[in-house]
Amino acid sequence: MAAAIQSVAITGTKDRTTPKPHTVYEISITTAMRSWQMWRRYSEFDDLHDELVKTCSAPPPAELPGKHIWSLKSAFHNEELINERKAGLEKYLRTIIASKDAQWRDSAPFRQFLGVPVTKYQEAQASKEAHSSPVFSTASWIEEHNEVQALSREVKASLNRRDSLWDSGDTRSSNSANIQAKRHLADLVDRVGNLARGLQSLSEAGLSQGELQRRTDMVTKLQDECEQLGKIVAIARNPNRQPRAPTSADSMAGNRDDRSALLGGSSSRPIARIFGAPQKAPQETEETRPLDDRGLLQLQKQKMVDQDAQLDQLSAILQRQAHIGMAISTEIDEQNKILDDMTEDVDRVTGKIKKGNKLLGQLSS
Structure with a gap:
């Protein structure tokens, strides 16, 4: 709406x-x-x-x-x-x-x-109801992809908030955060599916093979994120376990385990991919190497803030372009009206000339 x-x-x-x-x-x-x-x-x-x-x-x-x-x-x-x-x-x-x-x-x-x-997603949803599949332009598809990425970050933030609230002993708020994460995840899965179906329409409309492959990889990455988030959402905190304050030993062990998982620890089985080449495990960088878990979390939050700022700038540019397009459309409409008026004037003058020629013919005869 x-x-x-x-x-x-x-x-x-x-x-x-x-x-x-x-x-x-x-x-x-x-x-x-x-x-x-x-x-x-x-x-x-x-x-x-x-x-x-x-x-x-x-x-x-x-x-x-x-x-x-x-x-x-x-x-x-x-x-x-x-x-x-x-x-x-x-x-x-x-x-x-x-x-x-x-x-x-x-x-x-x-x-x-x-x-x-x-929003482009609302347009796609309306089109889905009317035609059973969403309709995107090449530009609106990218805009929807950016919105879906933002929604994925919201799911991750809700899950982090769920775990933090549980560890602090606020089980009711933790459950609320988990429910919110599930709702956002359901919306995320639906919109990623729309992006995948939208690629089929763009392919039929003549999207180049290279660009189609690039966008297919983007959808594949989102599908992997959905699968990972689905597993995290499913692994809810044990309701029978009483929250407790972590000890220093727990903190050290947790840091090692979390850091190992973050930097590419092996899992029981690889995540299934629908299409596209498998991704490499995340690598340590000069920026992340000196950071502990808290520092990594803060860095991630800062990256998300920077990305949101870039998206806001892009949104402002797109809005300005839309306003320019509307102004051009208005000017074209006005010019068309002027041409229509000129056509009517020409037709009227032509009729008068014909009538004058007819009168001249009668006078000369």
Whole structure:
């Protein structure tokens, strides 16, 4: 579901002269995560109203400010009419958002009208319901992969929190963290499956073999992580064992065991892979060699923070590109309207010329 709108207001107006003189209204929308503005003219509100009636099979709980025949030609630069419409249009939007019946505000036409952002995973889920398989573009697939990686980190954080809470004696919170990890893991498995199925569609759409192999390896790595996390989630703490404070001997033994496992200790059997070459065991680096378990955990947290910051920067770049694309699309629409008006003018002048030639022919005869 799209982000919940907290407030909406019409904060300004602007006069535009192309393709024909008209007034556009600045709509300011605020959600819990962000705020943005959209520019819409009155005719677009009118089209939205018609779409809502068609989509929801019922009129919205508010009416648009009416059209005045006497003011159609004088609406441009008519401050009184503009202010009247501004108040009426704002009331129209707020009534829909505040309505107890969510069918109008949750409809696709209304969300698109306000430019409410929808994540690529939500788009893929909607496509999955309609076509039984998710649909990704090459760019949206990468974006979804990044979101899935972030979700994988959330699962790991929940499991670490589960174990820490258990060792501290807070069994109730530990169980809650374990339940949360299971829920996130179920979502993770589902979304990794969507990525794998999305690759099939991209392959059919002409994705290069090299890029397909690279993304296949990325999915394989995520599938391995899902399997490992599934095993960790399944190995819940023994509920009959009373938590106790670890002794120094336990700490030293635990450090050796954990470090051995981290640096590639052997397991009873290798993790099964669906496809792709097997991965090498993790190797000690100059950065990790001088660190103990606590230092390794802190380093991992810092790496995750750095990765999140990079993802935020990438998200900002993608948003700017999306805004540029929307501006280009708007400009193209305006140019098309200008061309349509020119075509109508040419047709009208051509008709007059033909009529004049006909009259000249009658006069000459």
